[in-house]
Amino acid sequence: MISLTNTPGQGAQHVMVIDDHPLFCEALAMTLTGALGVSTITMANCLGDGLEKVRAGEAPDAILLDLNLPDVAGLDGLLRLKSAAPGIPVIVVSSFQDSRIITSVIQAGAAGFIPKHSAREVFVKAFTKIWAGETFTPDSYVPPKAPTAAAKAVDPAARLSDLTAQQARILDLVCEGKPNKQIAYELSIAETTVKAHITAILRKLGAQSRTQAVLVANKASFASILRSDSKGE
Secondary structure (H helix, E strand, C coil), X not given: CCCCCCCCCCCCCEEEEECXXXXXXXXXXXXXXXXXXXXXXXXXXXXXXXXXXHHCCCXXXXXXXXXXXXXXXXXHHHHHHXXXXXXXXXXXXXXXXXXXXXXXXXXXXXXXXXXXXCCHHHHHHHHHHHHCCCCECCCCCCCCCCCCHHHHHHCHHHXXXXXXXXXXXXXXXXXXXXXHHHHHHHHCCCHHHXXXXXXXHHHHHCCCCHHHHHHHHHCCCHHHHHHHHHCCC
């Protein structure tokens, strides 16, 4: 497996692409192999397929994720993927280019954001920065002003990004309506450990109950980000 200190083209690379548009995937594969020297490309046409491959043991060096998928709602897909594949950089490739959305994507833990129809030079630049441990955003991105403590407290993406990988996975299962006993069984941990994690999750999200925690998770969508930000403009 290539380390993040390597530059594109050095040694074997394995990239997973999660996208449901065949023509874009074909063009992206040509860019990855031709311009970046990627030797192995795994395709998944939905988040569920990508998660299944990761949980089955597939360990790519990076994951390219389109958030506009049939089984993805806003930032939920990114958060679930980060939980399932801790340590693997997830790069969002999306047709959404609003700076507020890019900010939320980066806050949620993405290693970078690449506009979907960027030239191959942009992909090379993005991978070069990400391999060097930096975060990539497009030239058109306008960083927001430093948020106040109050703004951070109400931003669902910021609160969700504070969760550990295990806590994010547990919240994902809570959102699926699974009880503590079932969560403990699926994660092979004690039920008391699940309860402790849920207590920590509620504290980090500022929620009083599991239902409120689910609502916070559901608010991490592009539509809610744009609506809430536009109210302050």
